Amino acid sequence: MSSTEHIAGTHVHRDDVGSRMGMWLFLFTELILFGGMFLLYSVYRFQYADEFHLAAKELNTIMGAFNTAVLLTSSLTMVLAIIAIQRDQKTLSILLQLITIFFAIFFLVNKYFEWTAKFHHGIYPGSEELLSKSSGEILFYGLYYVMTGLHGIHVIVGMFLIAVMTRMTRKDIITKDSYVRLENAGLYWHLVDIIWIFLFPLFYLIT
Amino acid sequence: MQIHDKPHEHSHSYGAYILVWLALMALTAITVAVAGMNIGRFTVATALIIASFKAYLVLTVFMHLRSETKTFVVFVIVALLFLGISFVLLFSDYSFH
Secondary structure, eight states, rough: OHHHHHHHHHHOOOOOOHHHHHHHHHHHHHHHHEEEEEEEEHHHHHHTTHHHHHHHTSSSSHHHHHHHHHHHHHHHHHHHHHHHHTTTOHHHHHHHHHHOOOOOOOOHHHHHHHHHHHHHHHOOOTTHHHHTOOOHHHHHHHHHHHHHHHHHHHHHHHHHHHHHHHHHHTTTSBBBTBOOOHHHHHHHHHHEEEEOOOOHHHHHHHO | OOOOOOSSSSSHHHHHHHHHHHHHHHHHHHHHHHHHHHOOOHEEEEEEEHHHHHHIIIIIIIIIIGGGGGGHHHHHHHHHHHHHHHHHHHHHHHHHO
C-alpha cells in the first residue's frame, strides 16, 4: 500500500497518443460532414457541367487564391507554434498563435467582402436575380454559400479554439512537457485548411 | 552545436516546415495557372490531383501523420476508403438512372 502512494506522486496520469487519436476520430466525422457535401457537389456538377462553368465565372479567382495563401500560411504558423513550445520558447509560441488568429480573421474579412460583393449583384440564396437564372446556376450558388459558409463557421470555431490555447500557454497550462492540447487545436486547424484546399479549385477554378 | 533531443518525437526544425509551406504555395500558383490554360476536360482532373497532393503534404507533415504510429495511418486510410466507397456507389447508382 505504501509503495502505491510513493508512485502516485511521481506518475503523471496522461495519454497524449490517446488524446490525439480522439481528435482524429472527431476529424473523421468532419470528413463525413463535408464529404456528403462534396458528393452532392460532384453529382450536380456532372449533371449541370455547363451551368456550373458559367456560374463560376462570377467568382473572383484572385480573391480565392489569396485566401488559399492566407490559410496555408496560417497552417504554417500554427505548426511552428507547436515546435516553439516543444523548444520551450513560450513567447515565440504565443506570438505564432496570435499570428495564426490574425490570419483567420484576415480570411474571414476577405470572405465578408467577397460575399457582400455578391449580395450587391443580387446573388444570394432566394434572390430574384438568382432565381431568374438556370437551375444549374442556382444549385452552384446554393452549394457555394452552404459549403463556404460551413467552412467559414469552422474557421471561426478554430480561431476561438486557438485563442483558448494562447491563454493556456500564457498561464503555463500548455508547456514544453504538456502540449497535446495545442497539437489537437492544430490538427483541427489543418483540417479546416485541407477542406479549403478542395473548395478552392472546385468553386473558383472551373471557368 | 545542438544536442539531439528526442529524435523519435516530431522533427524539431523550423526549416522543413517552411519548405513544405513553400511547396504548398507553389502548388497553389500552379493550379491557378493550369486552370487558366484551358486544357478542356483535363482541367478538373489536374486541379483535383494537385489538391490531393497538397492535402497529402498537410496530412503527413503539418498533421505529423508521418511520425505517428501505424494505427493513425490505418485509421485515416479506412476513413478515406469509406468516403471513396460512397463516391463509387453514388456514381454507379447515378449512371444507371
